[in-house]
Amino acid sequence: xxxxxxxxxxxxxxxxxxxxxxxxxxxxxxxxxxxxxxxxxxxxxxxxxxxxxxxxxxxxxxxxxxxxxxxxxxxxxxxxxxxxxxxxxxxxxxxxxxxxxxxxxxxxxxxxxxxxxxxxxxxxxxxxxxxxxxxxxxxxxxxxxxxxxxxxxxxxxxxxxxxxxxxxxxxxxxxxxxxxxxxxxxxxxxxxxxxxxxxxxxxxxxxxxxxxxxxxxxxxxxxxxxxxxxxxxxxxxxxxxxxxxxxxxxxxxxxxxxxxxxxxxxxxxxxxxxxxxxxxxxxxxxxxxxxxxxxxxxxxxxxxxxxxxxxxxxxxxxxxxxxxxxxxxxxxxxxxxxxxxxxxxxxxxxxxxxxxxxxxxxxxxxxxxxxxxxxxxxxxxxxxxxxxxxxxxxxxxxxxxxxxxxxxxxxxxxxxxxxxxxxxxxxxxxxxxxxxxxxxxxxxxxxxxxxxxxxxxxxxxxxxxxxxxxxxxxxxxxxxxxxxxxxxxxxxxxxxxxxxxxxxxxxxxxxxxxxxxxxxxxxxxxxxxxxxxxxxxxxxxxxxxxxxxxxxxxx
Amino acid sequence: xxxxxxxxxxxxxxxxxxxxxxxxxxxxxxxxxxxxxxxxxxxxxxxxxxxxxxxxxxxxxxxxxxxxxxxxxxxxxxxxxxxxxxxxxxxxxxxxxxxxxxxxxxxxxxxxxxxxxxxxxxxxxxxxxxxxxxxxxxxxxxxxxxxxxxxxxxxxxxxxxxxxxxxxxxxxxxxxxxxxxxxxxxxxxxxxxxxxxxxxxxxxxxxxxxxxxxxxxxxxxxxxxxxxxxxxxxxxxxxxxxxxxxxxxxxxxxxxxxxxxxxxxxxxxxxxxxxxxxxxxxxxxxxxxxxxxxxxxxxxxxxxxxxxxxxxxxxxxxxxxxxxxxxxxxxxxxxxxxxxxxxxxxxxxxxxxxxxxxxxxxxxxxxxxxxxxxxxxxxxxxxxxxxxxxxxxxxxxxx
Numbered sequence: 001x002x003x004x005x006x007x008x009x010x011x012x013x014x015x016x017x018x019x020x021x022x023x024x025x026x027x028x029x030x031x032x033x034x035x036x037x038x039x040x041x042x043x044x045x046x047x048x049x050x051x052x053x054x055x056x057x058x059x060x061x062x063x064x065x066x067x068x069x070x071x072x073x074x075x076x077x078x079x080x081x082x083x084x085x086x087x088x089x090x091x092x093x094x095x096x097x098x099x100x101x102x103x104x105x106x107x108x109x110x111x112x113x114x115x116x117x118x119x120x121x122x123x124x125x126x127x128x129x130x131x132x133x134x135x136x137x138x139x140x141x142x143x144x145x146x147x148x149x150x151x152x153x154x155x156x157x158x159x160x161x162x163x164x165x166x167x168x169x170x171x172x173x174x175x176x177x178x179x180x181x182x183x184x185x186x187x188x189x190x191x192x193x194x195x196x197x198x199x200x201x202x203x204x205x206x207x208x209x210x211x212x213x214x215x216x217x218x219x220x221x222x223x224x225x226x227x228x229x230x231x232x233x234x235x236x237x238x239x240x241x242x243x244x245x246x247x248x249x250x251x252x253x254x255x256x257x258x259x260x261x262x263x264x265x266x267x268x269x270x271x272x273x274x275x276x277x278x279x280x281x282x283x284x285x286x287x288x289x290x291x292x293x294x295x296x297x298x299x300x301x302x303x304x305x306x307x308x309x310x311x312x313x314x315x316x317x318x319x320x321x322x323x324x325x326x327x328x329x330x331x332x333x334x335x336x337x338x339x340x341x342x343x344x345x346x347x348x349x350x351x352x353x354x355x356x357x358x359x360x361x362x363x364x365x366x367x368x369x370x371x372x373x374x375x376x377x378x379x380x381x382x383x384x385x386x387x388x389x390x391x392x393x394x395x396x397x398x399x400x401x402x403x404x405x406x407x408x409x410x411x412x413x414x415x416x417x418x419x420x421x422x423x424x425x426x427x428x429x430x431x432x433x434x435x436x437x438x439x440x441x442x443x444x445x446x447x448x449x450x451x452x453x454x455x456x457x458x459x460x461x462x463x464x465x466x467x468x469x470x471x472x473x474x475x476x477x478x479x480x481x482x483x484x485x486x487x488x489x490x491x492x493x494x495x496x497x498x499x500x501x502x503x504x505x506x507x508x509x510x511x512x513x514x515x516x517x518x519x520x521x522x523x524x525x526x527x528x529x530x531x532x533x534x535x536x537x538x539x540x541x542x543x544x545x546x547x548x549x550x551x552x553x554x555x
Numbered sequence: 556x557x558x559x560x561x562x563x564x565x566x567x568x569x570x571x572x573x574x575x576x577x578x579x580x581x582x583x584x585x586x587x588x589x590x591x592x593x594x595x596x597x598x599x600x601x602x603x604x605x606x607x608x609x610x611x612x613x614x615x616x617x618x619x620x621x622x623x624x625x626x627x628x629x630x631x632x633x634x635x636x637x638x639x640x641x642x643x644x645x646x647x648x649x650x651x652x653x654x655x656x657x658x659x660x661x662x663x664x665x666x667x668x669x670x671x672x673x674x675x676x677x678x679x680x681x682x683x684x685x686x687x688x689x690x691x692x693x694x695x696x697x698x699x700x701x702x703x704x705x706x707x708x709x710x711x712x713x714x715x716x717x718x719x720x721x722x723x724x725x726x727x728x729x730x731x732x733x734x735x736x737x738x739x740x741x742x743x744x745x746x747x748x749x750x751x752x753x754x755x756x757x758x759x760x761x762x763x764x765x766x767x768x769x770x771x772x773x774x775x776x777x778x779x780x781x782x783x784x785x786x787x788x789x790x791x792x793x794x795x796x797x798x799x800x801x802x803x804x805x806x807x808x809x810x811x812x813x814x815x816x817x818x819x820x821x822x823x824x825x826x827x828x829x830x831x832x833x834x835x836x837x838x839x840x841x842x843x844x845x846x847x848x849x850x851x852x853x854x855x856x857x858x859x860x861x862x863x864x865x866x867x868x869x870x871x872x873x874x875x876x877x878x879x880x881x882x883x884x885x886x887x888x889x890x891x892x893x894x895x896x897x898x899x900x901x902x903x904x905x906x907x908x909x910x911x912x913x914x915x916x917x918x919x920x921x922x923x924x925x926x927x928x929x930x931x932x933x934x935x936x937x938x939x940x941x942x943x944x945x946x947x948x949x950x951x952x953x954x
Binding site: 096166 | 557585586593594
């Protein structure tokens with residue numbers, strides 16, 4: 001059931017970003033297809049579970065122009081049509097089934113593309129109980145299902161399901177798809193409480209108090225190293241996947257917010273697993289305390305709002321981030337920093353072009369979200385680049401960011417990205433250090449071609465990866481899946497340089513940006529040199545990630 | 556039915572009127588259509604299947620009351636005892652014929668681009684909830700399909716940015732009541748109006764002593780008489796200087812709820828702008844000042860608890876449930892209680908003026924007494940308490 005909530009002011013910042021992303025993407029795609037023919041294309045195929053047809057599945061097209069959705073008929077057959085020239089994504093979904101993998105499809109006006117068959121499988125169910133150390137059901141615990149993937153080239157997780165326990169400690173996660181999945185459970189979050197001078201009711205400071213662990217991995221492992229993969233078959237119901245927390249010595253942290261209407265979030269550092277510990281609202285007049293925290297590395301984030309109630313005038317006015325280590329004793333952090341918000345401006349220019357020449361339209365810049373926090377109300381996360389190349393993010397929080405530029409036209413790439421003379425292309429943008437400058441190159445190359453099997457059959461949805469030979473950063477690696485005819489076409493972001501070009505099947509999400517994995521496989525890559533404005537075409541065979549010399553599993 | 560929202564319902568008195576409120580939830584049904592609502596205080600409840608009407612793009616339907624009716628009056632309530640776990644409280648989705656409701660939103664500012672105005676269809680009987688929300692067309696046109704016959708409120712507001720209100724923008728809202736018959740309804744016109752900003756101040760009634768900390772932990776909530784979209788809560792905490800602001804209030808009639816006052820004072824009434832002090836709901840018609848009048852001048856209820864043979868009953872619990880006092884919440888904290896003495900006598904010495912229903916019971920085992928129908932079934936005595944006055948009452952003990 002598709003839901004677009006429009007009532008929550010607390011979450012509207014996030015929604016706005018999603019909307020803007022969509023709006024900007026749509027605009028760019030529409031403008032790129034301004035020359036499209038009025039002839040209709042059609043894409044058709046069958047939705048099955050591998051053997052049997054699936055009637056009533058929603059088949060969606062995401063690409064140029066508005067998204068389209070049709071329903072598969074009684075034989076599982078579907079037909080999509082449109083008129084925009086496009087390279088787009090088609091997928092199928094149905095209640096009670098896992099979403100199938102997306103297919104990349106290119107369609108020209110007037111074309112009839114057949115046999116874009118989509119496979120979806122019945123969902124699996126995982127259920128069980130979460131128990132406290134005494135064996136009683138633990139209410140309000142969070143059980144999360146995740147897959148191991150790569151994020152920005154580093155091992156990470158992708159959450160695929162979540163459930164909260166009821167008063168009996170029961171949880172149930174539906175929509176579990178085939179493949180190795182892992183589970184962990186977190187107890188309910190701690191709440192900050194105001195510190196009052198009432199010694200008689202307080203435990204002796206500095207003494208660890210018994211509590212429970214902050215996270216356990218199935219089957220009751222302390223860390224993700226001990227987590228056991230769960231393999232579920234389509235339609236399988238796996239019951240009795242239980243957790244039992246153990247007692248653990250825990251401590252308290254106290255602090256004082258610098259402003260009223262402050263919302264705190266206490267969690268483990270990303271390096272220590274990022275386990276959430278506590279959250280709540282505090283005011284400036286009282287010190288607060290959060291307890292039930294095991295020793296470890298933590299970060300305490302505070303966002304202060306301009307008013308107590310959420311309204312259309314609500315905005316964040318200050319943000320602070322305090323990292324600390326908790327050892328054997330309670331910790332008093334004292335008054336937390338108060339860092340007002342910033343505005344960040346910048347400019348985009350094109351190397352070798354004068355200001356009179358036409359500037360690329362549709363560009364926008366976006367912050368890459370910090371891994372340990374969500375977007376806050378009113379925070380600027382994107383900005384359109386104006387016709388003069390200027391952009392501004394009016395409300396930016398204290399921190400260290402990576403800024404990305406999106407919707408580069410064909411032939412353009414990022415040549416230089418600086419702030420105060422520092423190279424910040426792959427991170428290090430600090431809003432307090434002044435404007436950023438982005439220089440684009442307009443003499444980028446184009447790499448296209450086809451991926452085929454040994455017998456010459458085109459291979460669809462194979463990932464073609466273009467990796468600069470000298471790179472030390474996974475973000476520089478470009479990739480694109482092949483369409484139904486095995487074609488790929490990398491046109492933007494390709495700077496003149498020396499590259500490895502390789503095609504993979506069976507990659508884990510984000511694995512192509514893992515430098516260790518890529519280096520282990522470059523022996524099979526095509527080495528190419530791209531000169532300015534080069535337009536090269538290649539025919540590739542595929543490298544199976546599962547047979548590569550590096551384990552396909554992120555750790 | 557998977558992913559449906561189910562809530563526990565209770566009946567309460569709000570602003571003097573019997574209303575349905577959500578007592579717990581809503582929670583989502585799982586892949587089997589099962590739900591479990593827990594943590595309920597013993598009392599009288601029903602359940603309701605709620606539409607996801609505050610979201611765009613969902614399938615609209617009218618709330619379905621247990622065991623299976625869109626008529627709120629047909630909802631079956633049941634008493635839940637302490638420790639009881641009641642299963643089989645199943646709800647069935649209904650197929651009900653309905654017509655289209657079509658109309659136009661007017662007064663849309665020319666600066667608003669198409670797609671900036673939301674229109675919601677809200678229920679006006681039973682639980683007030685959004686049944687469906689759509690985005691008005693470029694000309695302000697809207698349509699709701701398959702609306703069952705009944706009375707509804709249509710509300711329009713904006714500007715939207717994406718799926719939320721445009722932050723930092725002055726928004727507008729308009730609404731009107733409609734009656735839909737089996738054939739639907741055409742030509743529903745809804746005009747947008749500016750939302751208002753309310754500056755509030757607290758004053759003590761003449762003759763009352765300003766009591767320190769009277770409202771230190773108080774929070775004011777405005778309850779609209781007509782249902783409005785759940786855009787944002789209309790409430791404010793009351794700071795020590797007694798001055799507060801509530802933004803973005805649609806014009807209309809509101810009942811005030813003031814929670815967290817100390818036991819020494821009560822809300823006598825409120826006035827808006829130059830208007831006089833109103834003991835009941837107040838009309839907010841634009842930006843203006845709201846004055847809350849607090850008072851310390853209480854009354855007293857005193858009397859006797861007797862049995863069916865008119866013999867005094869000792870150690871009975873006496874409950875005084877407020878009915879229509881301005882600012883009165885309907886929660887358990889607002890009910891005054893005491894016990895009868897050896898000769899059945901009782902006294903509630905500090906009672907804010909207003910109308911009350913009095914009830915005497917042997918033991919308080921649940922909060923069912925908050926339900927107006929429960930009180931009606933248990934022979935309550937209704938009294939009016941006045942400032943600095945003693946109100947007598949004889950209560951017959953209830954089952």
